[in-house]
Amino acid sequence: MSENTVAPISRKDLAALQLPVLEASTLPPDCYHSQAAYDAEVKHIFTKEWNCVGRVEDIPNPGDYFTKDIITEPVLVARDGDGVIRAMLNVCRHRGCKVVENAGTVKNFKCPYHGWLYALNGELRGAPEFKETVGFDKSTFGLKPVRCEIWEGFIFVNLDPEATSLADRFSEVSKFGFEAYEVGTHINIHRWRFELKCNWKTYVENYIEAYHVPWVHAETLGATAASLKKVIYHPDITEQQWDLILTPGPSMTLHPSHVPQFRQAEKVKQLPDKYRGLPVWAGYPGFAVIPMLDCTLWHTILPLGPDTMEIVVGIAFPPETGKAYLEGDEKVRELCDAYARNQEKIMGEDNDICERQQLGLKAQRAAPGRFCKHEILAWKFDNWVAKMAYDDQPQGGGAVQPARAAALNAR
Numbered sequence: 001m002s003e004n005t006v007a008p009i010s011r012k013d014l015a016a017l018q019l020p021v022l023e024a025s026t027l028p029p030d031c032y033h034s035q036a037a038y039d040a041e042v043k044h045i046f047t048k049e050w051n052c053v054g055r056v057e058d059i060p061n062p063g064d065y066f067t068k069d070i071i072t073e074p075v076l077v078a079r080d081g082d083g084v085i086r087a088m089l090n091v092c093r094h095r096g097c098k099v100v101e102n103a104g105t106v107k108n109f110k111c112p113y114h115g116w117l118y119a120l121n122g123e124l125r126g127a128p129e130f131k132e133t134v135g136f137d138k139s140t141f142g143l144k145p146v147r148c149e150i151w152e153g154f155i156f157v158n159l160d161p162e163a164t165s166l167a168d169r170f171s172e173v174s175k176f177g178f179e180a181y182e183v184g185t186h187i188n189i190h191r192w193r194f195e196l197k198c199n200w201k202t203y204v205e206n207y208i209e210a211y212h213v214p215w216v217h218a219e220t221l222g223a224t225a226a227s228l229k230k231v232i233y234h235p236d237i238t239e240q241q242w243d244l245i246l247t248p249g250p251s252m253t254l255h256p257s258h259v260p261q262f263r264q265a266e267k268v269k270q271l272p273d274k275y276r277g278l279p280v281w282a283g284y285p286g287f288a289v290i291p292m293l294d295c296t297l298w299h300t301i302l303p304l305g306p307d308t309m310e311i312v313v314g315i316a317f318p319p320e321t322g323k324a325y326l327e328g329d330e331k332v333r334e335l336c337d338a339y340a341r342n343q344e345k346i347m348g349e350d351n352d353i354c355e356r357q358q359l360g361l362k363a364q365r366a367a368p369g370r371f372c373k374h375e376i377l378a379w380k381f382d383n384w385v386a387k388m389a390y391d392d393q394p395q396g397g398g399a400v401q402p403a404r405a406a407a408l409n410a411r
């Protein structure tokens with residue numbers, strides 16, 4: 001690596017990204033498809049940070065479980081006999097076979113290879129034909145625990161045993177009225193998973209700017225979305241790893257009539273004006289929750305490779321609506337399904353534009369672009385990625401800090 005290179009981008013490109021947003025250049029296109037960028041992000045971000053893997057209502061009863069691969073790391077999330085949700089490495093402690101697949105309900109976990117049996121809490125209960133094995137202590141061969149925390153009904157895991165707690169990373173969202181939306185009580189009804197031919201960062205950048213909305217969502221959101229000028233970006237409200245975008249006003253519903261069909265949380269109406277509207281809370285690296293008038297929309301993103309990613313999108317409804325849906329109430333089902341069909345159109349627009357952007361980013365002569373004032377959070381996020389993943393060889397005075405976001409507000 002040359003002296004002027006900070007894997008996987010040059011020092012010059014990094015310095016250009018770190019300028020104040022209206023003077024900065026975007027990440028070089030290479031960062032959206034090179035193996036070096038991907039490897040650095042997996043190593044420094046996805047195996048170190050909190051990744052959302054589902055909702056608590058996905059595993060309501062003891063013995064319920066689901067599996068999720070965080071890049072190369074197979075993870076098993078289960079509700080144990082005491083009702084506690086735990087995460088474990090889904091890797092048999094005998095000779096490494098993946099223990100279970102998909103999701104289901106079990107009394108214990110049995111490895112299909114040689115029948116090792118694990119309790120719901122991961123303890124090893126049975127290892128056939130191991131009586132003669134010298135010094136073998138079953139109590140030290142349980143499934144390896146993975147850090148797991150619940151936040152507002154979302155289950156997060158972290159592969160780094162030393163990571164700071166998720167609660168500490170999100171604690172300041174309370175100051176901006178997050179709890180008023182009662183997201184933690186909502187029941188998820190619809191869910192989609194897409195594998196897209198684009199880099200994960202393109203999608204995150206997309207949902208933390210409203211600049212694209214009038215063009216990309218002209219058909220679906222054009223009539224109701226507040227004009228671009230009204231959207232407020234809050235780059236400086238916290239040092240924690242999340243950002244807030246707020247479209248002030250009466251917020252929105254996903255029902256295609258634009259009229260909420262279900263109960264709205266009372267406390268939202270009491271929020272100060274500056275926090276009322278349609279918020280997007282984006283937790284780094286790949287989580288976003290958008291509480292709406294009568295439902296919650298959420299996204300989780302993971303890379304699958306340098307230029308492929310998966311996105312899981314869900315819609316959760318207030319508890320009485322969610323229960324009625326699950327009990328088969330025809331009217332509620334019809335209404336909720338209309339929300340889902342509308343959301344399918346909106347996400348189709350985002351999916352298509354991100355894949356189309358990727359095609360351009362892979363061109364040999366593609367070059368860094370510039371940001372406008374509506375892209376301050378994309379700029380901030382790109383700087384976070386660069387600082388976390390690329391700038392691992394600081395020279396001449398340590399790691400370069402991105403310019404203060406406040407620089408924008410001074411203009």
Ligand code: FES
Nearest residue numbers: 092094095111114
């Ligand atoms: S690898 Fe699981 S029992 Fe052998």
Ligand SMILES: [Fe+2]
Nearest residue numbers: 206216217350
């Ligand atoms: Fe969008």
